[in-house]
Amino acid sequence: MSDFSRYFLAIIPPVPISERVMEIKTFFRDQYNCKAPLRSPAHITLHMPFLFKTVKEAELQTKLKEVALSCAGFKIRLNGFGAFEPRTIFIEVEKNEALMSFQRDLSAFNRRQLGLFNTNYKDHGYHPHMTVAFRDLKKSLFPQAWSEFREREFEASFEVSSFWLLKHNGKVWQAHTECPFYVPPKASLL
Numbered sequence: 001m002s003d004f005s006r007y008f009l010a011i012i013p014p015v016p017i018s019e020r021v022m023e024i025k026t027f028f029r030d031q032y033n034c035k036a037p038l039r040s041p042a043h044i045t046l047h048m049p050f051l052f053k054t055v056k057e058a059e060l061q062t063k064l065k066e067v068a069l070s071c072a073g074f075k076i077r078l079n080g081f082g083a084f085e086p087r088t089i090f091i092e093v094e095k096n097e098a099l100m101s102f103q104r105d106l107s108a109f110n111r112r113q114l115g116l117f118n119t120n121y122k123d124h125g126y127h128p129h130m131t132v133a134f135r136d137l138k139k140s141l142f143p144q145a146w147s148e149f150r151e152r153e154f155e156a157s158f159e160v161s162s163f164w165l166l167k168h169n170g171k172v173w174q175a176h177t178e179c180p181f182y183v184p185p186k187a188s189l190l
Helices: 017-032 054-066 097-114 142-149
Strands: 004-011 044-053 072-085 088-093 129-133 155-160 162-168 173-180
Touching: 017 088, 017 129, 017 142, 017 155, 044 054, 044 088, 044 097, 054 097, 054 162, 054 173, 072 097, 072 142, 142 162, 142 173
Parallel strands: none
Antiparallel strands: 004 044, 004 162, 072 088, 072 155, 088 129, 162 173
C-alpha cells in the first residue's frame, strides 16, 4: 500500500442539481463513449488533485475543517455550457466574487499550512466550472459534441455552505470529508 493518497477539494452541489449533472455525464458516456467524468461526483474544483501522506489524513481533515469555519456561505449560479478545446465541455459558473475570493483564500491557506502548491491546472487562472466531458472525449468528436451543447440551456443556483475533501479509492473519486462553513447562531426571540 502506498504511503500517499490522492485528494482534491471541491464544492459539491445539492440534489437535484447533482443528479441533473450526472444525467448529462451519462449522456456523454452513452453518445460519445466519454466515461472519465463519471469517476467523480458533480463538482466545482477548488484545488486540483494532490498527494498527501495517508497517515496525516486526520490532520488534513482537521485543518480543512478549521479553515472552513472562517468562511461565510455564498450563492452559486450555473448558467449554460462552456468548453476548453479540444476535449472539455462544462457547465458554466456565473462570475462570482465571493467564490473567487474564497478560492484565493483557500489556496493561500493550502500553501502556508499544508504545503500544497498545485491549486490550478498548469498555473492557469481559476475558471470555476462543472465538467461534463473531458480527457476521453475524442478530439474528432469534440466539434459535434460542442455544437450540440453550445446553445443548450442549463440553469440552477444553490447556496454553498461547505466544501469537500474528495479521496480517490483507486477507481473513482469519492466525497470523503465535508468541511462546513461558519453558521452564525440564530438570535433568540426571548
